Amino acid sequence: MQKIRLGLIGCGGRAGSHMNSFLQMDDVEVLAVADPIEDRRNAAAKKFGCSRIYKNHTELYEKESADTLDAVIIAVEPTAHTDIEEKAIEKGLHFIIEKPMTLDLDQAERIAAGVKEKNLITSVGFQDRYLDLMEIIKDELPKHKKGGLVYGAWIGGIPGVWWWQKKSTCGGQLVEQNIHLLDGLRWLYGEALSVYATASTGMIRPGVDASPEYDTDDHSTAVIRFKDNVTATLVSGCYSKNVRPRCGLYIALDDMVLDYRLRNNLIITTAEGSKDIPRGVDQTFLLDRAFIDALKTGDRSLIRSDYADALKSLKLGFAANRSMETGQVIYFNESN
Ligand SMILES: NC(=O)c1ccc[n+]([C@@H]2O[C@H](COP(=O)([O-])OP(=O)(O)OC[C@H]3O[C@@H](n4cnc5c(N)ncnc54)[C@H](O)[C@@H]3O)[C@@H](O)[C@H]2O)c1
Structure with missing residues (x-):
């Protein structure tokens, strides 16, 4: 069985809940992790036995691509989004992103347009x-x-x-x-x-x-x-x-x-x-499961809040x- 290959961008509090979900799924592998905080990225890597450990999203994107990962899980603080999603879009990586997806409305509009253009599967953490x-x-x-x-x-x-x-x-x-x-x-x-x-x-x-x-x-x-x-x-x-x-x-x-x-x-x-x-139910597990199933089947109706819809809540x-x-x-x- 081909597993869904994930990278984690941000290994803080909220990422921990997503990690718990993925640890319970045998059709998922976390292959790359990134966080500027050394203890956090190492602890996350240890959970999944992963050796591709990066200091931030920039390093991760330098080495990773759609050939090596299917999707990234973005759980960083609201003002840390910089070009994290734009780079994912450029590389054709699907993503889960935590709310609020950014505090910059123009950036959110650009990301929504990029996601649409590349036909990416996205899910926002409205658990x-x-x-x-x-x-x-x-x-x-x-x-x-x-x-x-x-x-x-x-x-x-x-x-x-x-x-x-x-x-x-x-x-x-x-x-x-x-x-x-x-x-x-x-x-x-x-x-x-x-x-x-x-x-x-x-x-x-x-x-x-x-x-x-x-x-x-x-x-x-x-x-x-x-x-x-x-x-x-x-x-x-x-x-x-x-x-x-x-x-x-x-x-x-x-x-x-x-x-x-x-x-x-x-x-x-x-x-x-x-x-x-x-x-x-464990609603974060269901959110993560819906994303993985959408990636596996192409059925986007499983996702209850994608980037475009979540943008309306942000607005x-x-x-x-x-x-x-x-x-x-x-x-x-x-x-x-
Ligand atoms: N959906 C939910 O129920 C829920 C619950 C809690 C938090 N959140 C959201 O999740 C986001 C993160 O919150 P948190 O509590 O995990 O914060 P946190 O501060 O615990 O963790 C954020 C992590 O992102 C890392 N980071 C920052 N810039 C990075 C970069 N460029 N590359 C890689 N890693 C980077 C930080 O070093 C930090 O470890 C926030 O937007 C928050 O609102 C959502």
Whole structure:
């Protein structure tokens, strides 16, 4: 059996989840790894018994090509993308890329165009789309009266990694982390009609609670309108200490409440009572498996978020950031 040949670009936190997936697949081999941090690249190489170890993506691309690899897995910080995807496109390598795929919209547009031109298979790390709980919600919604309110929240602690402490290098909590729920809303309701958002600072004191450079928002709130009279309020925060505020989506239909507790369980309530459904899948494994199967079969419908689709979630996040800066409602039309 011909195995799918992978290279890893970035061997940090998130890459670890993808590595766990690939370690469980006997039709996949990780043949090359790259990371500027020596311990990380060596640890990743050791997991897979791989001897092609590079200091960064540039070194990897100097030696590797579509003759030696089928795809690369790109899991680097949001501002480290430089020419990582452009080079993959040039070499004809398919790729999985982590969200947010970049903070530079022009670059994202160029990459989307390049992917299309080269007909590459791509997948973006919107793992929630592969969750059984989200599938239940997606199946349930059309059975009810259209319209209603959705409250969404992702409130976490003060970010640890350096690049998440500055808005210029992470994009803010909405773009960096809560883009998962933003994308989830798009997956459930289609394209947004408008977004209005506000942001606040002042809770986290730079140099006291976090690094002196800390300047990302403590919290933000986005009000997003969708068609069929659906309005979602999405709050994002990164200030909690020693407490874990509830995160997820709370969908109030006319005759049902869908209470999705982030990546954990879904409580469905109707006049008859409540049902609590636990998560039953490893959604990152399913995301990775779908990509490998798409490579093997050519069936792109297995991939629930490719680069072109994920770009729409990124644009919605950027639009919310623009609204935070200007105080204006951003309305969407085809050109957004
Ligand atoms: N889909 C998800 O659920 C999920 C979860 C966590 C993080 N992420 C995303 O994954 C990305 C990475 O996050 P992380 O937590 O792994 O960060 P991290 O800082 O732990 O790891 C990033 C790694 O990329 C390496 N790197 C940087 N430039 C490189 C280059 N040119 N070539 C090779 N390696 C390079 C860094 O040295 C670092 O080891 C972020 O965009 C983050 O938002 C996604």
